[in-house]
Amino acid sequence: MGTYVVTGAASGMGAAVADSLRQAGHDVIGVDRDGDDVIADLSTAAGRRAAIEAVTARAGGVLAGAVLAAGLGPARGRERTIVEVNLLGVTELLEAFRPLLAASDKAKVVVFGSNSTTATPLVPARAVSRLGRGDVDGATRIIRRRGAALSGPVAYAASKIAVTRWCRVHGTRAEWAGAGIRVNVITPGPVMTPLLRSQLEGATSKNVRAFPIPVREYGTTDQLAQWVMLMLSPAADFMAGSVITVDGGTEALLRARDWPRAVPLRAVPRVLWRMYRAPKEGQIARY
Ligand code: NAI
Secondary structure, rough: EEEOOOOOOOOOOOOHHHHHHHHOOEEEEEOOOOOOOOEEEOOHHHHHHHHHHHHHHHOOOOOOEEEEEOOOOOOOOOOHHHHHHHHHHHHHHHHHHHHHHOOOOOOOOEOOOOOOOHHHOOOOOOHHHHHHHOHHHHHHHHHHHHHHHHHHHHHHHHHHHHHHHHHHHHHHHOOOHHOEEEEEEEEEOOOHHHHHHHHHHOHHHHHHHOOOOOOOOOEEEHHHHHHHHHHHHHHHHOOOOOOEOOOOOOOHHHHHOOOOOOOOOOOOHHHHHHOOOOOOHHHHHHH
């Protein structure tokens, strides 16, 4: 049995994952703005520091895993807060928890992305690349130029693209995969939680209801918690930097031919060429 940190543990999918972990006999350190073991506001640097300190104090030097589910939906006028919670509320916490995760055998990290990453148009690539460089102010300025009606959904999608890319870029590196930590992303489509309910009742409800879902139903917190539990289990020992889409088919409907796509020759980094050569024993583990 291990100790897991779960952000966003007070509601929706985070709460469902925390319940499943507790039922399986694990210790859970829940982090949430709205009350849990650790009450912290991940939209501010001070709140993130407080969360890190409190979790570190409770973890006893080792974490078996981390589930980063705290997130803010596409609310109008809250672009900066959305980015701070959805991106920095993941990356700053994970960087701080890395030594605790590395102290465990094959620790698992599951980050909540969103299928908005592949279904939202007009997300400025420049905003996403600024987020990749940690320039939240610059990215927020660019996002706000999309105008009041669009900037909320665009901020949401940009924050989730940036956090997904962060996981994919870092997840295969020596200090993560090489240190035994498996970092993967779950990408839900619309799942019936307070977050989705507020969108269905809000000003954009018509657009939300028109969102195409091939299986013609919303997801449930229980379904998503089951996927996360699998991604925390030994079944995920052979996964790193993967994005698992659980969205009733929307991503495939909208992007069927976008991937898989052969890697262009110029993008094949030297490290991959090294892996293509017949590896000697232990070579892949060292790269
Ligand atoms: P939810 O609204 O039920 O739960 C989110 C939790 O995050 C809440 O307990 C909330 O208090 C916490 N939170 C929000 N801002 C915070 C802050 N500043 N500091 C600390 N905690 C904060 O949402 P849901 O639907 O369970 O979402 C979980 C994750 O899944 C989120 O990252 C969301 O973006 C993502 N997601 C949700 C989808 C959906 O349809 N419900 C679809 C795709 C992704």
